[in-house]
Amino acid sequence: MTSTALDHAADPVSASNAPLALQITDLQSWYGESHILHNVNLNVRRGEVVTLLGRNGAGRTTTLRSIMGLVGTRKGSIKIDGRETIDLATHKIAHFGVGYCPEERGIFSSLSAEENLLLPPFVSKNDRGMSIDEIYEMFPNLKERRNSQGTRLSGGEQQMLAVARILRTGARLLLLDEISEGLAPVIVQALARMILALKAKGYTIVMVEQNFRFAAPLADRFYVMEHGQIVESFEAGQLDAKMSTLNELLGV
Incomplete structure (x- = not known):
């Protein structure tokens, strides 16, 4: 990551007094008979960037899928902007202003990059999402490749397109699953700048990384x-003090 990105990230806009954008209480989730999540409690304030860490199979992706109602069974409480969503269908949850970028990206290969951007409906009555021009300003690579089919985009360009597509919908709570995985360092740096830019615009972001x-x-x-x-669970200011624990839990 560039020093510029690090410098900006070191002095984030405080969201400590902001209302809760996401409140998960005693969440349990199943795929069929497989009990995956066990009483997960997690809070995210509006405007925060929160990261879920853990080894493969720890339940991080299932947590994001549970927020979206994409698991077999959910119990507990998931509140988005104070409104309970645990019993709602996925399409209704999306209309609370939630955008999910899965690890597999879900790009339509037969459509051009710009057609992929124009495809999703708006999910918020109050926010019409980023315009195409705003998207291209944030992702100049996509502007250059706007007429290219999804199959002709590089892995990094596909990842940018997957994130850009949910920004078009008006979602303000973004669930991002392993967006840096397998990408070249220059693309990872571009994604880091994107996260910082979205945070500056007031987006709330939950990342699995x-x-x-x-x-x-x-x-x-x-x-x-x-x-x-x-x-x-800990804040960014406690990161140095938690490194020995993270080494033990993650092998960082």
Whole structure:
């Protein structure tokens, strides 16, 4: 990551007094008969960047999928801007202003980059999302490749397109799953700048990340998951003091 990104991330806009954008209480989730999440408790304030850390299989992706109602069974409480969503269908949850960028990206390969951007509906009555021009300003690579089919985009360009597509919908709570995975360092740096730009615009972001070097300078707070439970939580200012614990839990 560039020193510029690190410098900006070191002095984030405080969201400590902001209202809760997401409040998860005693969440349990199942895929069929497999009990994956066990009483997960997690809070995210409006305007925060929060990262879920953990080894593969710890339950981080399932947490994001549970927020969106994409698991078999959910119990507990998931409130978005104070409104309970645990019993709602996925499309209704999206209309609370939630955008989910899954690890597999879900780009339509037969459509051009710009057609992919124009496809999603708006999910918020109050926010019409970023315009195409705003998207291209944030992602100049996509402007250059706007007429290219999804299959012709690089992995990094596909990842940018996947994030840009949810920004078009008007979502203000972004759930990002492993967006830096397998990408070249120059693309990872571009994604870091994107996260900082979105934070400056007031977006709320929950990231699942295996790349600790990418996540560490960006997040306001961290949660560590193990075996479907939250085992540690701390703020960015405590990161140095928690490194020995993280080494033990994650092998950082």
